[in-house]
Amino acid sequence: MQKAAFSIYKAHDINLSFFQLSGFTNGFSLEEETRSCTISDMDIQGSVGPAVDLTKSISILLQRVLIREGASVGVAANISKAAMDGCVIWSNQSSA
Numbered sequence: 001m002q003k004a005a006f007s008i009y010k011a012h013d014i015n016l017s018f019f020q021l022s023g024f025t026n027g028f029s030l031e032e033e034t035r036s037c038t039i040s041d042m043d044i045q046g047s048v049g050p051a052v053d054l055t056k057s058i059s060i061l062l063q064r065v066l067i068r069e070g071a072s073v074g075v076a077a078n079i080s081k082a083a084m085d086g087c088v089i090w091s092n093q094s095s096a
Contacts, residue, residue, distance in 0.1 A: 002023060002024045002025050002048065003024065003025055003026075004024060004025060004026040004027070004028060004029035004053070005019075005021045005024040005026070005027050005028065006027070006028045006029070007028075007029045007031075008028070008029065008030045008031070008034050008037065009031050009032055009034065010031075010032050010033050010034060011034050011037070012034065012035045012036050012037070013036050013037070014034075014037045014038075015037070015038045015040070016028075016037075016038070016039050016040075016042075017038075017039070017040040017041045017042070018040075018041045018042075019042055019043075020042075020043040020045070021042065021043070021044045021045065021047075022044075022045045022046050023045075023046050023047075024047055024048070025047065025048045025049045026047055026049050026050055026051065026052070026053045027042065027044035027047055027051045027052060027067070028044075028051070028052045028053065029053045029055075030052075030053070030054050030055070030057040030060060030080075031053075031054075031055045031056060031057065032055065032056050032057075033056060033057070033058070034056075034057040034058075034060070035057065035058040035059050035060075036058070036059045037057075037059075037060050037061070038060075038061045038062075038063065039052070039060070039061070039062050039063070039065060040061075040062075040063035040064055040065070041063070041064050041065075042064075042065045042066065043066045043068075044065065044066065044067045044068070044070075045068050045069050045070075046069050046070060046071075047067075047070040047071065047072065048070075048071050048072065049071075049072045049076075050070075050072050050073045050074070050075060050076035051067040051070050051072075051073075051074050051075065051089075051092075052065070052067065052074070052075045052076070053076050054075070054076065054077040054078065054080040054082055055078045055079065055080065056078070056079045056080060057077075057080040057081070057082065058080065058081050059081060059082075060080065060081070060082040060083070061082070061083050061084075061085065062075070062082065062083070062084045062085070062087050063084075063085045063086055063087070064085070064086045064087065065084070065087045065088075066087070066088050067087070067088070067089045067090075067092065068088075068089075068090055068091050068092070069091050069092070070091075070092040070093065070094075071092075071093050071094075072092065072093065072094050073092065073094045073095050074089035074092050074095075075089065
């Protein structure tokens with residue numbers, strides 16, 4: 001089984017942009033006190049699990065992120081604080 005395209009653990013002030021991701025379990029996994037990160041201008045397609053998986057993350061910003069044709073939820077946020085701006089989530093087999 002594939003893993004996350006980007007796995008970020010206990011990191012801060014990371015900005016990722018302009019990637020097209022396809023066929024991973026998660027496009028992004030941000031975990032355990034990850035904070036002040038921005039994900040922008042992304043196309044995440046065909047993820048098996050949540051396209052963006054946030055666990056215990058703070059001040060995460062998703063800007064202009066397209067999440068499509070996934071087998072699970074578009075975004076999973078557990079014990080996290082995040083904002084979304086200009087994102088589109090569609091045609092996933094579960095909820096947004």
